[in-house]
Amino acid sequence: MSGYRVLTRHSSRMGWRVLSLSLVLFAILATELSANVLVAPTSVILSEKQRTGRLTVRNPTNKPVEIEIRFSYGLPVSDSLGNVKIKFQDSLVTDPHSALGWIKAFPRKMILDPSTSQIIRFLARPPKNLSDGEYWARIMVRSQEGKTSIPVPSDREGISTRLNMIMQTAIVLKYRTGSLLSKIELRNTEVWQTDSSVIALIDMKNRGNVSYVGILKCRLLDARNKEISQDKIDLAVYYDLMRRVELPVTEGNFTKPYKVEISISTDGRTDIPPQDMIIGNKIEYVATVED
Amino acid sequence: MHRSSRMKLLAGFLTIIALSVIVAGSNTANAQDVAVGQAKANVLAVLVVTAEQDLAFGDVMQGVPDAVASGSADAGWFKVAGAESKEVSMYLQLPDYLWNDSTTAGGASDEDRMVVAFKDNDLTIGILAASIAGTPGAGAITDLDPHNIAERALGATPNNELHLFLGGTVFPTVDQRTGVYSADIVFTAAYTGQ
Numbered sequence: 001m002s003g004y005r006v007l008t009r010h011s012s013r014m015g016w017r018v019l020s021l022s023l024v025l026f027a028i029l030a031t032e033l034s035a036n037v038l039v040a041p042t043s044v045i046l047s048e049k050q051r052t053g054r055l056t057v058r059n060p061t062n063k064p065v066e067i068e069i070r071f072s073y074g075l076p077v078s079d080s081l082g083n084v085k086i087k088f089q090d091s092l093v094t095d096p097h098s099a100l101g102w103i104k105a106f107p108r109k110m111i112l113d114p115s116t117s118q119i120i121r122f123l124a125r126p127p128k129n130l131s132d133g134e135y136w137a138r139i140m141v142r143s144q145e146g147k148t149s150i151p152v153p154s155d156r157e158g159i160s161t162r163l164n165m166i167m168q169t170a171i172v173l174k175y176r177t178g179s180l181l182s183k184i185e186l187r188n189t190e191v192w193q194t195d196s197s198v199i200a201l202i203d204m205k206n207r208g209n210v211s212y213v214g215i216l217k218c219r220l221l222d223a224r225n226k227e228i229s230q231d232k233i234d235l236a237v238y239y240d241l242m243r244r245v246e247l248p249v250t251e252g253n254f255t256k257p258y259k260v261e262i263s264i265s266t267d268g269r270t271d272i273p274p275q276d277m278i279i280g281n282k283i284e285y286v287a288t289v290e291d
Numbered sequence: 292m293h294r295s296s297r298m299k300l301l302a303g304f305l306t307i308i309a310l311s312v313i314v315a316g317s318n319t320a321n322a323q324d325v326a327v328g329q330a331k332a333n334v335l336a337v338l339v340v341t342a343e344q345d346l347a348f349g350d351v352m353q354g355v356p357d358a359v360a361s362g363s364a365d366a367g368w369f370k371v372a373g374a375e376s377k378e379v380s381m382y383l384q385l386p387d388y389l390w391n392d393s394t395t396a397g398g399a400s401d402e403d404r405m406v407v408a409f410k411d412n413d414l415t416i417g418i419l420a421a422s423i424a425g426t427p428g429a430g431a432i433t434d435l436d437p438h439n440i441a442e443r444a445l446g447a448t449p450n451n452e453l454h455l456f457l458g459g460t461v462f463p464t465v466d467q468r469t470g471v472y473s474a475d476i477v478f479t480a481a482y483t484g485q
Contacts, residue, residue, distance in 0.1 A: 040337045043485050076380070076483045084442050086380040086481050138481070144342075158350045159463055161389055161405070162473040165342035165367055170481035213485065234377060234484025271374065272485075 037065055037112070037143040039169050044139065045276045046103075046124045047176045053122045055171065057141060059112035064146030067112055069105045069120055072138045073098050074170065075238040082201050082244025086170065088138065097238075099135040099175050102126050111146050124175050132178025133209030136238070139171040176210065182280030183208035184237055184264055191260045191287045193249070198289050200245045200260050204237050210278050212237040214266035220247040220289075221261055222254035234271075235264065258289040338379065340480045344368040344424050346457055354465035361415040361458035362433070364425030369455040369478045373445050381440045381455070382479045385409050389461065389472035405472050406462040411436040416443065417454035424456055442483055 037059055044053040059065045073095065074088040093100050104123045112118055126135070144166045188203040198220050206212050216235045220228040229247045247260065264283040346367030351357045359365045371379055388404040412434035417427035427433075437457055445451040457476070 036339070036341045038337050038339055042338060042482060074481070084378070084380065084483050086382075086483060088382065088479065140479070142477070157469050159353065159405075159467055159469055160350050160471045161348040161461060162471065163346040163348075163367060163386075163389070163407075163459075164473060164475045165345050165369065166475050166477045167340040167342055167369070168477055168479040169338055169340055170479055172481075172485045232376075234482070236484050271377075 036061060036167055037067065037141070037169075039141045039171060042171060042271065043276070044122060044171060044173045045176065046122065046173070048126075048178075051124045053173070055120045055122070055139065055141070056117055057112065057120060058117040059114060062114045064114065065112045065143050066146045067110050067118070068142040069108045070140045070142065071100055071103060071105070071173075072140050072170070073100050073136070074138045075136065076236055076241065078240075078242040080242065082242045084241070084243065086138075088140075088170070096131075097133065097135050099124070099126075099137040099173065103137050103173060103175070105139070122173065126175060126177070130177050131209075133176075133180065134211055135175040135177075136211070137173045139173050141169045141171065143167050143169075174211070176278075180210050180278050181208040182210050182212050182266060182278040184212040184214075184280060184283065186262070186264065186283050186285055187240075189260075189262065189285060189287045191289050193258070193289050193291070197249055198247045198258060198260060200247065200262065200287070201242065202245065202262060203240070203242045204235075204264070205240050206237045208280065212266070212280050213269060213272065213277070214264060214280060215268050216243060216245070217263045217265075218245045218247060219261040220249070221259050223257055223259075224255055226252075226254060228252065228254055228258065234269070256291065260287045260289060261285075262287065338371070338373040338480060338482060340478060341370040341372075342368070342478070343370050343454075346459060346476065348459075348461050351461055351463050353463050353467045356460055356462045358460040359458045361413050361456045362425065362427065363458065366415075366424045367457040367459075367476060368424045369457070371445070371453045371455070371480050373451055373482070375451050376444055377451075378442050378444045378483045379453070380442045380481050380483045381453075383414075383437050383440065383455075383457070384475075384477035384479070385437060385459075386474035386476065389474045391468060391470045391472045403468040403470070403472075405464075405467060407459055407474065408462065409437050409457070409459045411438070413437050413458040414440065415456040415458075417456065418452075419454075420450040420452050422452075422454040422456075427454065427456055 037057055039057050046053050057067055072088045072090050073093045074086045076084050076086050078084045102125050106121045110118055185205045185207045187205050190201040192199055200218055214235050216233045219230040229250055231245050262285045266280040347365045348357050389407050391403045414435040414437040415427050415431055415433045417431045419428035422428045443453055
């Protein structure tokens with residue numbers, strides 16, 4: 001019986017791997033051909049059991065493209081208004097959860113001919129005695145035209161200018177080791193009404209040892225639980241995160257007082273393969289909107 | 292049939308479907324539902340950043356500043372495309388100078404530089420798939436600060452695209468050396484929810 005279970009789990013994992021590869025191939029190939037370079041998948045997960053990973057970079061254009069792979073460190077951080085940004089840091093990273101410095105990429109520089117692809121491989125060489133949890137870095141895929149045309153001044157004695165537009169896609173890389181816990185805490189919630197909407201400011205703290213990756217759903221309800229509007233945001237909480245959600249007050253026969261139903265969960269993330277998801281706690285909370 | 296064989300067969304079907312889509316010339320770039328029999332999977336579109344057009348000041352004159360507005364046809368143009376409603380963080384690394392590097396008759400390197408500036412209203416974001424430089428289209432968000440771009444959700448258009456149009460100003464000095472001046476503008480994009 002246990003042998004059957006093991007076989008089933010193995011087959012299922014292999015199936016997901018095959019399915020994921022097919023879908024990545026599909027996503028890459030099906031993207032419109034005007035793009036500069038395509039990078040897939042959108043995250044790379046490594047672990048103590050699987051210390052290598054890969055990305056596929058494809059040049060769908062009819063010109064050669066110069067690619068450079070670098071590493072950076074950047075987590076989603078928020079300001080007091082709930083606006084989120086990823087701040088990138090290339091050096092002087094003091095976060096003990098940074099994987100910068102012990103992740104290697106092969107190859108790191110290349111010229112991709114038109115309509116060709118290149119697989120980039122990643123290898124983790126973590127320090128010994130790493131604490132349980134998750135370690136992070138960003139893979140920066142930088143691309144620019146392989147042959148830049150040098151502008152020629154129309155007048156020989158003139159001054160000509162050129163600003164090269166360089167594109168960079170930041171892909172998250174996570175290395176996991178030991179016992180993993182995904183847990184989030186709702187620290188504070190403020191809701192208030194403006195002329196045409198209700199604003200919810202939700203303050204969250206990560207209490208686990210991995211990034212909490214899930215979905216934040218907010219529903220604006222009237223006193224009779226009739227839905228007025230709703231919004232849903234993909235969430236990645238590494239340490240602390242404040243999110244601002246604006247819920248429009250649509251026209252209708254709604255009864256005050258309004259309330260905001262907040263739900264945070266790791267369920268429903270269809271963009272991440274199930275084997276890479278770490279199931280975490282769920283939070284449900286209702287906040288009343290004061291007039 | 293053995294489960295792993297079934298999965299291989301399923302992967303085969305998916306590959307055939309993918310190739311059929313390519314052969315049919317589909318331009319579909321967005322998250323898609325692919326169904327074969329009982330298997331259903333959601334595909335997250337890759338995040339694609341494209342430099343559609345360089346910021347073009349063209350030829351400039353000594354001592355005469357030259358500005359390109361973000362609504363101009365000469366504005367620099369980046370396009371971001373990805374999965375529907377996913378939020379994207381964007382960052383522009385902007386230069387302070389354009390550089391001219393030439394070699395003197397004696398073989399020594401001889402550098403000169405020209406100031407380039409980006410004001411806090413030099414960015415426009417177009418949300419229509421039909422947005423182009425010079426015509427950002429209805430709903431475009433103007434007068435944004437290119438040094439501090441707020442996160443945005445893709446999904447305002449059927450193609451899930453954002454178009455960033457960047458203006459700027461160069462300040463050639465009265466004794467600016469003639470020649471070609473260049474610099475890099477680096478645009479970085481990342482999903483915020485991963």
